[in-house]
Amino acid sequence: MNNPITDHIKNHRSIRRFEDRPLPKGLVEELVTCGQSASTSSNLQAYSVIEVSDPKRKKALAELCADQVQIHQSPTFLVFCADLNRDRLAGQLHGVENFDTDYVEALLIATVDAALVLQNVALAAESHGLGICMIGAIRIHPKAVGKLLNLPPLVYAVAGLCLGYPAKDQQQKPRLPLETILHPERYPEDDQQINHIKRYDQTMVEFYSSQAMHDKDPRWSKVMAARTARFHERAELDEYLSDQGFHFKSSSP
Ligand SMILES: Cc1cc2nc3c(=O)[nH]c(=O)nc-3n(C[C@H](O)[C@H](O)[C@H](O)COP(=O)(O)O)c2cc1C
Structure with missing residues (x-):
């Protein structure tokens, strides 16, 4: 029942040691284009991807993510954000000011969208011989991460993704x-x-x-x-999500 694509999917393992070799020019764009091909709730496309390349900013971000060595080593680090800000702007173009985000559904839609893009990018990267490691630790200090990445309301960082050529294979x-x-x-x-x-x-x-x-x-x-x-x-995330405009009616006092 297997084929080259299912074999590829089943060959995944996280990589946490990378060679000091950059990705070829244009590859990030190609990978994120693959990410955009993922299904998306109601075509909302409620996500953004931020590439952090500046060494100082990447170091600061790594430190906020439990200082994991694979982030420092990866030549490319992407942050996948759930993003309803763009959809809010689309509504504004039509005079909609009351954006309906006070429901768990809004947060779930954007989070699932971002996760699907993340997984597509990861699979596409692996098909190019890259190793990947997803980084949920980006949610440990969401306020500082949000500040570093200049995230507006209705946007939060769901996960990071280390990309690079594997220096050490992993079973x-x-x-x-x-x-x-x-x-x-x-x-x-x-x-x-x-x-x-x-x-x-x-x-x-x-x-x-x-x-x-x-x-x-x-x-x-x-x-x-x-x-x-x-x-x-990761309790700070509850407070941060509320600050970002994802506050739920049923949990409000
Ligand atoms: C959303 C998400 C966040 C993750 N965060 C981290 C992380 O912060 N650090 C890490 O080393 N691995 C992280 N991982 C990788 C998992 O630990 C790994 O996928 C799991 O142990 C299974 O191993 P495998 O990917 O090698 O099959 C994360 C995976 C996911 C899906």
Whole structure:
């Protein structure tokens, strides 16, 4: 059932070490054009992509993203923003002043749009022999990031993307068994899921020991237990989104 495109998609792995080699001229434009071909809710195209090239600004941005080495090393760093500002301007051309963003739907539409563009760009980049690493850490300090990138209301940075030629290959990380996520007709009972999770835990233990990466406890369930208890670390985002004009009626006092 495979073909060259599905083989390419299934060959993904994140790359976190890059050669000191710039991308050829015009490639970023080509990649972002591929990004623009993604489906977009109601053709709103509610996203913007910012290329940060100035070394000082890129360093400052990397520091705001937990100082991750792959950001410093990547010759090209793109920031994918959810962006309803342009759609607001379009409405203004027709005298619409009451832009209807006080609903979760507005935030979701723009965020999903930006994520689809991001994934298209990533796949296109990999097809050109580049390595990629997405950077969600850009949401740790959204206020400072917004200031650095001069983001207007109704715009926020969803994720960054490191692009560059891989300096070190990375083994593919195994995914959950397909049965864990593909369900016939209806959502499964928890005990079925738990069996799959335990199976995947074992897969991850074997994966990390085959890589001579002896993490303390590489079981997926254990790692996720810690990860999902840390969402509060990005609490600034709630406040920032509200400041940016994404405030929800049901959550207002
Ligand atoms: C929205 C998003 C944000 C991410 N943020 C980071 C990040 O800040 N740093 C990082 O090293 N990897 C980041 N990643 C990469 C994931 O850790 C990686 O995709 C996952 O562990 C699976 O590994 P793989 O991509 O090699 O298959 C992010 C991925 C996504 C989709």
